[in-house]
Amino acid sequence: MKKIAFVGVGRMGANMARHLKLDCGYEITAVYDVNRSSAVSLAEELGTVAPETLAEVTAAADLIFTVVTNDDAMRAIFLGEGNLLENSSGKTFVNCATLSPGVHREVYQAGKAVGAEVLEAAMASSISQAREGTLYLMIGGEESVFTSNQKVLEDLSVNLRYCGEIGKAAEVKSLVNMVMNINTAALAEGLGLADALGLDLAMVREVFSQTGANSRVLETDGDDMVDRDHECWFSSEHAAKDSGIAADLAASVGLNLPVNEATRAQYENMVARGLGDLDKSGIAELTFKGRGS
Amino acid sequence: MKKIAFVGVGRMGANMARHLKLDCGYEITAVYDVNRSSAVSLAEELGTVAPETLAEVTAAADLIFTVVTNDDAMRAIFLGEGNLLENSSGKTFVNCATLSPGVHREVYQAGKAVGAEVLEAAMASSISQAREGTLYLMIGGEESVFTSNQKVLEDLSVNLRYCGEIGKAAEVKSLVNMVMNINTAALAEGLGLADALGLDLAMVREVFSQTGANSRVLETDGDDMVDRDHECWFSSEHAAKDSGIAADLAASVGLNLPVNEATRAQYENMVARGLGDLDKSGIAELTFKGRGS
Numbered sequence: 001m002k003k004i005a006f007v008g009v010g011r012m013g014a015n016m017a018r019h020l021k022l023d024c025g026y027e028i029t030a031v032y033d034v035n036r037s038s039a040v041s042l043a044e045e046l047g048t049v050a051p052e053t054l055a056e057v058t059a060a061a062d063l064i065f066t067v068v069t070n071d072d073a074m075r076a077i078f079l080g081e082g083n084l085l086e087n088s089s090g091k092t093f094v095n096c097a098t099l100s101p102g103v104h105r106e107v108y109q110a111g112k113a114v115g116a117e118v119l120e121a122a123m124a125s126s127i128s129q130a131r132e133g134t135l136y137l138m139i140g141g142e143e144s145v146f147t148s149n150q151k152v153l154e155d156l157s158v159n160l161r162y163c164g165e166i167g168k169a170a171e172v173k174s175l176v177n178m179v180m181n182i183n184t185a186a187l188a189e190g191l192g193l194a195d196a197l198g199l200d201l202a203m204v205r206e207v208f209s210q211t212g213a214n215s216r217v218l219e220t221d222g223d224d225m226v227d228r229d230h231e232c233w234f235s236s237e238h239a240a241k242d243s244g245i246a247a248d249l250a251a252s253v254g255l256n257l258p259v260n261e262a263t264r265a266q267y268e269n270m271v272a273r274g275l276g277d278l279d280k281s282g283i284a285e286l287t288f289k290g291r292g293s
Numbered sequence: 294m295k296k297i298a299f300v301g302v303g304r305m306g307a308n309m310a311r312h313l314k315l316d317c318g319y320e321i322t323a324v325y326d327v328n329r330s331s332a333v334s335l336a337e338e339l340g341t342v343a344p345e346t347l348a349e350v351t352a353a354a355d356l357i358f359t360v361v362t363n364d365d366a367m368r369a370i371f372l373g374e375g376n377l378l379e380n381s382s383g384k385t386f387v388n389c390a391t392l393s394p395g396v397h398r399e400v401y402q403a404g405k406a407v408g409a410e411v412l413e414a415a416m417a418s419s420i421s422q423a424r425e426g427t428l429y430l431m432i433g434g435e436e437s438v439f440t441s442n443q444k445v446l447e448d449l450s451v452n453l454r455y456c457g458e459i460g461k462a463a464e465v466k467s468l469v470n471m472v473m474n475i476n477t478a479a480l481a482e483g484l485g486l487a488d489a490l491g492l493d494l495a496m497v498r499e500v501f502s503q504t505g506a507n508s509r510v511l512e513t514d515g516d517d518m519v520d521r522d523h524e525c526w527f528s529s530e531h532a533a534k535d536s537g538i539a540a541d542l543a544a545s546v547g548l549n550l551p552v553n554e555a556t557r558a559q560y561e562n563m564v565a566r567g568l569g570d571l572d573k574s575g576i577a578e579l580t581f582k583g584r585g586s
Contacts, residue, residue, distance in 0.1 A: 161496075172500055179482070179483040180506045183475070190471055192548060215509065250486050260479075265551065
């Protein structure tokens, strides 16, 4: 059985590691985080080590999962000084963060140059699915590398989909999040206006659910927007980032997507107001009268 | 059994009349349309008459359904010269068009002044549901008037909901359409970008359907956007109008809803380009490379 390490043990990465170790019996040989106390705490919980350097993480494992915050963090761990690719020939990296497709391609090429395999595994799921091994995983990279790691990816997921060459999974993921974010903004505007008009919000949500206004985010975020329960599952800061990735992709192919731009601006507005840590449902703080401003 | 007339026999009104007459056995005593040939044709089909004046329509019936295009058309038939309210004491009007809440209130008050009853019946459904009597109807007006006409409204609908005083159903309906239109614009942007990136659109639609990007409009409009099948069920011109009603409501309560504004601008852009007669799915003509512009 392969020795597995995790780099980036926030809510998602830590729960993936817990699932593989506690539920599936995999050997977790190292965990690492820029927030060292998180790594030390998880290492104690899982009976493993939290090395101080990325080189030690690579040395300790055959298969390294990374779940970092953004493109800059990804470049730091793979392309910065003392990075994961040192002495990484024969190792496999599976990168799970939602990043720009271009960064996945950069890291893939850097890995190839030193004999390491690199996959992307875009996740369209949240924290509880990570813990339960029921993630929705979209894989980009070489198909043979995907196949040789399919077992552990299946153990993490309930739905595993090969999307194509490196970067393609990130493209699909950015589209999912772009559409999800717009639908979320739409719902926040609809419920905010309903509230301002004095309508019964339970009635309005029920009508939405039975008509052309229905959406997955109505199920996941509708109550939270009304109740102002913005405990973070998917942060507004991440929403701003992902809508921005989609906007950059659109610009790269010469497309103008004004509804995504308006949605991105709303999520960036949240970050600017210090609301970026709220769940994406927190966008309702901008659209209900008497909240936010 | 009440004698029933219809004013405005476009696709929706004509099919409601067909259902009541052909499937339920109601007596349709007059039909009227500004496009007189439509009224004459339907009158022949249903064995009724197509009077030349609105006064004759009112005289011929106890219960008059109206399904007109917009606020101006509504004011013309109820407040203009030779309107439906002449000698209308004791008659009941059920107004089914998607209009601004304010116009419903104006017509209600004008009716009360001459002893006529006025309900609004906002429809969150399309043509086939009109023909089959499976509309989603939201009623505004006096509850006693609703109750005394409940049987025929049930015969037209599969879901009948009393929303409150006159205007409240139009408010809920405008919210439904605002959210639906934004979700439609979101889908068109997502699929247009996916296409420009060279992704497999069947795969992308399936991923959307299984993730936070899922929505009712993905089911109803996803294939049509890809196939450019924009046969009109709900026109882009109507979408522009309804997003505008929601924008006016938002302005009236001092709310800024930027994602609705961006969506409204897209649908108004379609109208300006002569694409207003396309189904709302036609918004994809603006977001797929090489279409539209």
